[in-house]
Amino acid sequence: MSVSSPSSFTKYLKVPFWAQILTGLVLGVLLGWLARSQDVSWLVTTLEKVGDTFIGLLKLAVAPLVFFAILVSITNLRKVNNAARLASRTLLWFMITSLIAVAIGLVIGLVTNPGAGTGLTPADGAKPEHTGSWIDFLTGIVPTDVITPFTELNVLQIVFMAAVAGIAALQLGEKAQPILTLSESVLELLQKALWWVIRLAPLGTVGLIGKAIATYGWDLIGKYATFTADIYVGCAVVMFVVYPTLLATVAKASPLQFFKGAWPAIQLAFVSRSSVGTMPLTQKVTERLGVPKEYASFAVPFGATTKMDGCAAVYPAIAAIFVAQIFGIDLGVGDYLLIAFVSVVGSAATAGLTGATVMLTLTLSTLGLPMEGVGLLLAIDPILDMMRTATNVAGQVVAPLIVSAREGILDRDKFNNVASEPVDAGERQALPAAA
Numbered sequence: 001m002s003v004s005s006p007s008s009f010t011k012y013l014k015v016p017f018w019a020q021i022l023t024g025l026v027l028g029v030l031l032g033w034l035a036r037s038q039d040v041s042w043l044v045t046t047l048e049k050v051g052d053t054f055i056g057l058l059k060l061a062v063a064p065l066v067f068f069a070i071l072v073s074i075t076n077l078r079k080v081n082n083a084a085r086l087a088s089r090t091l092l093w094f095m096i097t098s099l100i101a102v103a104i105g106l107v108i109g110l111v112t113n114p115g116a117g118t119g120l121t122p123a124d125g126a127k128p129e130h131t132g133s134w135i136d137f138l139t140g141i142v143p144t145d146v147i148t149p150f151t152e153l154n155v156l157q158i159v160f161m162a163a164v165a166g167i168a169a170l171q172l173g174e175k176a177q178p179i180l181t182l183s184e185s186v187l188e189l190l191q192k193a194l195w196w197v198i199r200l201a202p203l204g205t206v207g208l209i210g211k212a213i214a215t216y217g218w219d220l221i222g223k224y225a226t227f228t229a230d231i232y233v234g235c236a237v238v239m240f241v242v243y244p245t246l247l248a249t250v251a252k253a254s255p256l257q258f259f260k261g262a263w264p265a266i267q268l269a270f271v272s273r274s275s276v277g278t279m280p281l282t283q284k285v286t287e288r289l290g291v292p293k294e295y296a297s298f299a300v301p302f303g304a305t306t307k308m309d310g311c312a313a314v315y316p317a318i319a320a321i322f323v324a325q326i327f328g329i330d331l332g333v334g335d336y337l338l339i340a341f342v343s344v345v346g347s348a349a350t351a352g353l354t355g356a357t358v359m360l361t362l363t364l365s366t367l368g369l370p371m372e373g374v375g376l377l378l379a380i381d382p383i384l385d386m387m388r389t390a391t392n393v394a395g396q397v398v399a400p401l402i403v404s405a406r407e408g409i410l411d412r413d414k415f416n417n418v419a420s421e422p423v424d425a426g427e428r429q430a431l432p433a434a435a
Contacts, residue, residue: 017201021267024205031206032213044214050207057197058277061190063150066276067162068187069301074166075180079294086403090299093399094307095344097246101238101309101391102343105317106336108234114227114318115325155276159305191280198268198281205271212382224380227322231384234314235391239266243398251405253415261289261418262397269393273385278393279304286397288418290411291404299403303396308359310388310395313343316363323364323373335367342366 028047035043077083141160143149149157169176244255259266265282272278283300287293317339324331342363360374377384404410 017264017267020202021205021271024202024271025209028206028209029213032210035210035214044211047207047210047214051204051211052207054197054200054204054207055272055274057200058194058272058274059153061194061197062155062274062276063153063158064186065190065194065279066155066158066301066305067150067165068183068190069279069297070159070162070305071166071169072180072183072187073298073301074163075169075176075183076294076297078170080292080298082407086295086407087298089403089407090302090399093402094303097238097242097309097395097399098307098313098344099340100242101234101313101395102317102340104237104242105234105314106321106339108230108237109318109321112226112230113321113325114230115322116226155305194277194280197277201268201271208271208273208382227318227377228380228384230318231315232387234318235310235387238309238314239391239394243394246402247398251402251410253401253405253410257415257418258289258398258401261285261415262394265397266390266394270386270390273382273389275304275308275389275392275396278389282393282396286400288414289397289401290413290415290418291400292409292411295404295409296400299400300396303399307396307399308388308392310391311385312359314391315384315388316343316360319360319373319377320363320367320369323369323376324367326373326376327370329369331367338366339363 031043031047034040035047077087080086141156143154143157143161146161148154149161169180244258247253247255247258262285265278265285268281269275269278275282279300282304283296286296286300291299320335320339321331342359360377361371364371364373401410401415
């Protein structure tokens, strides 16, 4: 038995990661349907525990991972020529793609009228416990102490502290080297541990998808059919039309090669619903696609906490139209421009965690729409969040690729041959020996 077990584990690792995820997806749907149709309460509980445990393990590493990733990424800019130019170009492309994504969301929402014919009324909504406003957003960036942001998982405040620490380290120069060396070691340790959690994604998929089907079934999805379809179509247009077009025309790079390289991170994002939890894999595939490691180690962590085309652009645009229609409120051109503004400037409020409730409340409060509208969407949110997060992560890889290509630092050979070195091999290297 001691010989066969490691052998079985090794064989399992050789199964492509996408196949493992797909198997977990199918099994989750079947078990969720069985639990709901046969009213098997223990199975519902089991699926819920499995899914929640997987998400809990991802969240466990979020606070220290974000802090050290941002700190190290900022200090790594000293190793890159034209660091300020790269940083500004990265931010510019984040904004450009966000504007395109929010425009697509608005067009789809206006064409399909997602709030019409749902049978939902304002009475079906409830105000969320926590809402976002511009005052809260601006004042909430600066923490009152260094402990609370980590215990309450306030990612935005963690990003602020990490950025301050990183800039201070750059100013100190050699005196800060011991701290930087320690930070890099801690970051590598966290990423190594998170790789083990990522390898549990197929099992987590079973629990998360199974829980969604067992809890919500197809009836709830039916009520929100148009809205759900709008989010998925909008995100799909951004991911499979906008990004490939930008890659082909701006970066002069093959969209097919991009998806070959980035797909493992995109599929993990779909399952985990966490940009930050996916960040180590996102950075690995970005580097495999030819983006220099020094630049990728800045752009990916920066993007994982601020680049949210799914959660902060497509979703709030369509959701605002949906809520306005349910409550019988007409939106004008000025309101649509406000939605675009919030999407570009306020996307950091989503902070790479599961769900986009804060971003939605920020959008609704800016437009003066009822906060009860958030309650209408909470039930369907987990199903929407999978596609939103996958779009987020795809964009977090696309932007560094475009910038690298335009700045002439993209390794075209690595990009063109990315399929010859599957990411699965890199994942296995992060695991302890099976023998």
